[in-house]
Amino acid sequence: MSTRWSDRLAEEADPARPLDPAALAGYADHPARMGFFTDTSVCIGCKACEVACKEWNAVPEDGLLLTGMSYDNTVGLGASTWRHVAFIEQIAARPEEQSGPATGDASRWLMSSDVCKHCTHAACLDVCPTGALMRTEFGTVVVQPDVCNGCGYCIPACPFGVIDRREEDGRAWKCTLCYDRLSGGLEPACAKACPTESIQFGPVDELRERAQQRVSDLQDAGVAGAQLYLDQPDDGIGGGGAFFLLLDRPEVYGLPPDPVVTTRDLPRMWRHVATAGAALAVGALLASIGRRSGGGA
Amino acid sequence: MAEAHPVGFQWVMEAKARGATIIHVDPRFSRTSAMANLHVPIRAGADIAFVGGLINYVLQNEKYFHEYVRAYTNAPVILTEDFADTEDLGGLFSGFDPEHRSYDWETWRYQGDEHIAPASGARGMHPRHRREVQEAARGEAHGSGGAAAHPAPDSDETLQHPRCVFQVLKRHFARYTPETVAQVAGVPEELFTQVARLITENSGRERTTAFVYSLGWTQHTVGVQYIRTAAILQALLGNMGRPGGGILALRGHASIQGSTDIPTLFDLLPGYLPMPFAHHGRDNDLDSYVEAEKVDKGFWANTRDYMVSLLKAYWGDAATADNDFCFDYLPRLTGSHSTYDTVLLQMDGTCKGYFLFGQNPAVGSANARMQRMGMANLDWLVVRDLVLIESATWWKNGPEIETGEMRTEDIKTEVFFMPAAAHTEKSGSFTNTQRMLQWHHTAVDPAGDARSDLWFSYHLGRRIREKLAGSADDMDRPILDLTWGYPTGGAQQEPDADAVLAEVNGRDADGKPLSSYTQLSSDGSTACGCWIYCGVRAGGVNQADRRKPGREQNWVANEWGWAWPANRRVLYNRASADPDGQPWSKRKALVWWDAEAGKWTGHDIPDFVADRPPSYRPPEDAVGVAAISGIDPFIMQADGKAWLFTPAGLVDGPLPTHYEPQESPLPNLLYRQQHNPIRQIIAHPEDRFQPSGDQPGSEVFPYVTTTYRLTEHHTAGGMSRFLPYLSELQPEFFCEVSPELAAERGLEHMGWATIITARSAIEARVMVTRRMTPLQAGGRTLHQIGLPWHWGPNGYTTGDAANELAHMSLDPNVHIQEVKALACDIRPGRRPRGPALRDLVREYQERAGITADTGTEL
Numbered sequence A: 001m002s003t004r005w006s007d008r009l010a011e012e013a014d015p016a017r018p019l020d021p022a023a024l025a026g027y028a029d030h031p032a033r034m035g036f037f038t039d040t041s042v043c044i045g046c047k048a049c050e051v052a053c054k055e056w057n058a059v060p061e062d063g064l065l066l067t068g069m070s071y072d073n074t075v076g077l078g079a080s081t082w083r084h085v086a087f088i089e090q091i092a093a094r095p096e097e098q099s100g101p102a103t104g105d106a107s108r109w110l111m112s113s114d115v116c117k118h119c120t121h122a123a124c125l126d127v128c129p130t131g132a133l134m135r136t137e138f139g140t141v142v143v144q145p146d147v148c149n150g151c152g153y154c155i156p157a158c159p160f161g162v163i164d165r166r167e168e169d170g171r172a173w174k175c176t177l178c179y180d181r182l183s184g185g186l187e188p189a190c191a192k193a194c195p196t197e198s199i200q201f202g203p204v205d206e207l208r209e210r211a212q213q214r215v216s217d218l219q220d221a222g223v224a225g226a227q228l229y230l231d232q233p234d235d236g237i238g239g240g241g242a243f244f245l246l247l248d249r250p251e252v253y254g255l256p257p258d259p260v261v262t263t264r265d266l267p268r269m270w271r272h273v274a275t276a277g278a279a280l281a282v283g284a285l286l287a288s289i290g291r292r293s294g295g296g297a
Numbered sequence B: 001m002a003e004a005h006p007v008g009f010q011w012v013m014e015a016k017a018r019g020a021t022i023i024h025v026d027p028r029f030s031r032t033s034a035m036a037n038l039h040v041p042i043r044a045g046a047d048i049a050f051v052g053g054l055i056n057y058v059l060q061n062e063k064y065f066h067e068y069v070r071a072y073t074n075a076p077v078i079l080t081e082d083f084a085d086t087e088d089l090g091g092l093f094s095g096f097d098p099e100h101r102s103y104d105w106e107t108w109r110y111q112g113d114e115h116i117a118p119a120s121g122a123r124g125m126h127p128r129h130r131r132e133v134q135e136a137a138r139g140e141a142h143g144s145g146g147a148a149a150h151p152a153p154d155s156d157e158t159l160q161h162p163r164c165v166f167q168v169l170k171r172h173f174a175r176y177t178p179e180t181v182a183q184v185a186g187v188p189e190e191l192f193t194q195v196a197r198l199i200t201e202n203s204g205r206e207r208t209t210a211f212v213y214s215l216g217w218t219q220h221t222v223g224v225q226y227i228r229t230a231a232i233l234q235a236l237l238g239n240m241g242r243p244g245g246g247i248l249a250l251r252g253h254a255s256i257q258g259s260t261d262i263p264t265l266f267d268l269l270p271g272y273l274p275m276p277f278a279h280h281g282r283d284n285d286l287d288s289y290v291e292a293e294k295v296d297k298g299f300w301a302n303t304r305d306y307m308v309s310l311l312k313a314y315w316g317d318a319a320t321a322d323n324d325f326c327f328d329y330l331p332r333l334t335g336s337h338s339t340y341d342t343v344l345l346q347m348d349g350t351c352k353g354y355f356l357f358g359q360n361p362a363v364g365s366a367n368a369r370m371q372r373m374g375m376a377n378l379d380w381l382v383v384r385d386l387v388l389i390e391s392a393t394w395w396k397n398g399p400e401i402e403t404g405e406m407r408t409e410d411i412k413t414e415v416f417f418m419p420a421a422a423h424t425e426k427s428g429s430f431t432n433t434q435r436m437l438q439w440h441h442t443a444v445d446p447a448g449d450a451r452s453d454l455w456f457s458y459h460l461g462r463r464i465r466e467k468l469a470g471s472a473d474d475m476d477r478p479i480l481d482l483t484w485g486y487p488t489g490g491a492q493q494e495p496d497a498d499a500v501l502a503e504v505n506g507r508d509a510d511g512k513p514l515s516s517y518t519q520l521s522s523d524g525s526t527a528c529g530c531w532i533y534c535g536v537r538a539g540g541v542n543q544a545d546r547r548k549p550g551r552e553q554n555w556v557a558n559e560w561g562w563a564w565p566a567n568r569r570v571l572y573n574r575a576s577a578d579p580d581g582q583p584w585s586k587r588k589a590l591v592w593w594d595a596e597a598g599k600w601t602g603h604d605i606p607d608f609v610a611d612r613p614p615s616y617r618p619p620e621d622a623v624g625v626a627a628i629s630g631i632d633p634f635i636m637q638a639d640g641k642a643w644l645f646t647p648a649g650l651v652d653g654p655l656p657t658h659y660e661p662q663e664s665p666l667p668n669l670l671y672r673q674q675h676n677p678i679r680q681i682i683a684h685p686e687d688r689f690q691p692s693g694d695q696p697g698s699e700v701f702p703y704v705t706t707t708y709r710l711t712e713h714h715t716a717g718g719m720s721r722f723l724p725y726l727s728e729l730q731p732e733f734f735c736e737v738s739p740e741l742a743a744e745r746g747l748e749h750m751g752w753a754t755i756i757t758a759r760s761a762i763e764a765r766v767m768v769t770r771r772m773t774p775l776q777a778g779g780r781t782l783h784q785i786g787l788p789w790h791w792g793p794n795g796y797t798t799g800d801a802a803n804e805l806a807h808m809s810l811d812p813n814v815h816i817q818e819v820k821a822l823a824c825d826i827r828p829g830r831r832p833r834g835p836a837l838r839d840l841v842r843e844y845q846e847r848a849g850i851t852a853d854t855g856t857e858l
Helices: A005-013 A050-056 A121-126 A181-184 A189-193 A202-219 A267-293 B009-017 B031-035 B046-061 B066-072 B127-143 B163-172 B178-185 B189-201 B223-236 B256-261 B284-292 B301-316 B319-327 B337-349 B367-376 B390-397 B399-403 B453-467 B476-482 B497-505 B739-745 B836-847
Strands: A035-040 A083-090 A108-115 A133-135 A141-143 A198-201 A228-230 A242-246 B023-024 B038-040 B211-213 B248-251 B353-357 B378-385 B415-419 B428-431 B436-440 B591-594 B599-602 B701-706 B732-739 B752-755 B759-770 B776-778 B780-782 B784-788 B824-826
Touching: A005 B752, A035 A202, A050 A083, A108 A242, A108 B031, A108 B415, A121 A133, A189 A198, A198 A202, A242 B476, A242 B776, B009 B031, B023 B189, B038 B189, B038 B284, B046 B178, B046 B189, B066 B223, B211 B223, B223 B248, B248 B752, B256 B428, B284 B836, B301 B319, B319 B399, B319 B476, B337 B367, B367 B390, B367 B399, B378 B390, B390 B399, B390 B415, B399 B732, B399 B836, B428 B497, B428 B701, B436 B599, B453 B476, B732 B739, B732 B752, B739 B759, B739 B824, B759 B836
Parallel strands: A035 A242, B023 B038, B211 B248, B353 B378, B378 B415, B701 B784, B732 B759
Antiparallel strands: A035 A198, A083 A108, A133 A141, A228 A242, B428 B436, B591 B599, B701 B824, B732 B784, B752 B759, B752 B824, B776 B780
């Protein structure tokens, strides 16, 4: 079930009020909203998350391609990649490269495990005509493979390019935040496999507090570029159920800097349509009255 | 460490989160460097110069931990007058015999005619000295049972005597200045000094610094000396035996520690007892073996207890005092049976059969070509593995089939492939680099014909025994008399691994499990399959199976798994307390003397005689464990001290010395002596060496190449290249080069390159990355090429094997190959196919003027 228009309008009135997507979806009694805080400052690029996800969810191997994009041969999220580790080399110019102080080497190799954001305002959810995409009681967004008809509307809807169709199969697939594991009281496979707790799983409001503390600690320690991404409810997607701590601007990681739920403007657009339609109807009426009452004959 | 031990690396991240500074010294900027506070690019093969430089810094600036060095190392000991250092002899030590390419250690002795035995036991001694000790010991054995008096060596507690170890050390490393380190190792002076300051400021009473190394240090012709250099540094800084200190040796795969504890090494028996030799008139019987191997002081004095207990574990009731406990049943060494020597024996037809258990030498061993040539000359080969690795299929798809040098139909080797069970399909233990055993249970039975190594070994032995049953031939007794009654169960008749563990742990005459190696006896009443593992099943409980969570224990967490010996987690932890038995600092307390209780106590299990007070000084005629004083933390050493200077035990020098690798574009800038003079050279037409340094032809191979791992793959690829999920993460073999080298050689990012040495040529995709840095060394710009070594022709992802390039010049102490520092050429484009490949290699050999003698000089 998608967030109702009325609540969208209410949210526009008060951007700071965090929404409860599960409640809005109609769950009367539901557990806390669960999600991911991915602290990329401690990611060691091991890709255990990619493998654990595929193992648990039986996601197929999706291409043996040496990309030359540093150690990233996965390239991006898709129907058969639900965790993707990005590698960005920022090696300092020679020969000053190694003369930095002990707390901050000038050279960096950024590593970050990307995942579906399980948006508060999820456009994929909004546009799905069959109801295959649904909001779970945990506030996560999940595709039901036995309902999906492969229409593909969700694919251009996602501002991050996460969801996609599997060619062999026709259906749309994406991260389920291990809905089956959550239902059994377990943490998602990627979070369990991550050796450095870069991927942290838990109640979203707890994760947000932890993330605030962490980014503040890093900033105090002088770590350049430390910033949170998608943790705030007042951004274009209403905040992500999965959000990140990055060490540089989102664009550097291939992430959109200011993502907006692509259905955001639909109410306004329909209102404009309605207004235009009404104006057109009024204009036509006036014109027809004018023709009847005078002018001509 | 992040690349090869990502799960273990979480503890480094934990330390970093608590404020530790992480320094990563490596030729390439890897995923470890990304997490480190400081990355130090270094020339592969120059670490002795670098760490030697740190030693020099510590000595010159008096940054060593004075009290620790004085009390716990052999710094004060005075050496014999005849000792001459590399400073005197252009890079050699006294006692060098050029004809035999060996050192006589006579002149490395402590003053006072003491022939001290190394920690490895008397077998580590020079043969001549061993015989003298043997004879002396015999005399004593016939006497009261006590050893003749061995007075403490002459020493100078003020560390001033010109021939005391401390001063000798100082003089030896005096030339390892920051300027020299810059020239030799390519580490700029400022960076070197920064590292030196960081580690010295973080060592001493209140703080400790840990070193972590792996194969980047061991796989050199001076590999053992690399480790020695770190040991000296850490002993000077007072970091050994202390929490947050020490040297952690990471190993190459999950249970290789177990593979040396209960060994798959040719020269060891379980618990590091030496295999007996066939020659030299020694090891004829148990007495002579024990006398030759044991030492007078310390725990190796009980060699007989360990040995007899092992023999009882092997041969049970058949082993009695009357028949020397079946000592004669043990096979004897006739020389070096190391893996590389074995290849030569295969090639000349002496070795006719070969078992490979989870080993892939066609990809994973140096000079992979020779490995296959050796196997092609066998009568039979048995390969046990999870998948069809290259060592099982070389006869149909190996590189020599492609070049036409071998034809499948001509290869007579009968190859058997026996599918193996994965670790989830069997019960057993892993022993990790912390010496900790962790038990794992079968999750699911192996499918089809796959079986565990235990099943295979047990049933093979059972069938052979059945065939030999009733034999009157003495030669069959060693097999027929073995204890082989392990219970089996399940549909596959899998032997009970826990029963094997119980045998390893040991039992007394009543069959009750032992709990400590101090209970072992040489009267035949105890049996123990591995004395250092005694206690793993104490009380009849599988201690390795314990999983008490860390949050329910103190920070040492002794109740998770079981570590040898006796579940001590930090070896030599006596050194964490001062000579009076009090921790050097509260902050770094680990174990201490409880005077009231009359025993050692603490957070860890003390690695010391439990009730020996710090004030104990042994009487002059004390032997064995009684000879360990209250201030001898290094209990496996004959003198109980950390050895800064090694008078015995290592064949290539009492002090680490920078020598260039077997093949290097640079001359040795520190000494006249270019190479390790004692390195083991396996010369063979298929194992030609390149000229080095200033020798003509050296310029044909102007680049350094080093091999390493990627997180996504595992060793020779048998466990990763056959899995889609791992293969897609790193789908092709690539080499890593700097943009500068790419420009110099016309290499394109994602293009192809051919890398050539005197052994072979391989091709790889090119990864141009600024993470590879050109170094300034030897007065020039030096480029290094990175080669992950995981690939071979089989599996989901295939490619050439880096080990095609490697040679067989080995460390002389442990016979390990030098694959971490090679010299090579690189050029753009794919390599030739068919016979043209060998033509290319020959062309290079000719251009470099390579002959059978090249590189074999001293």
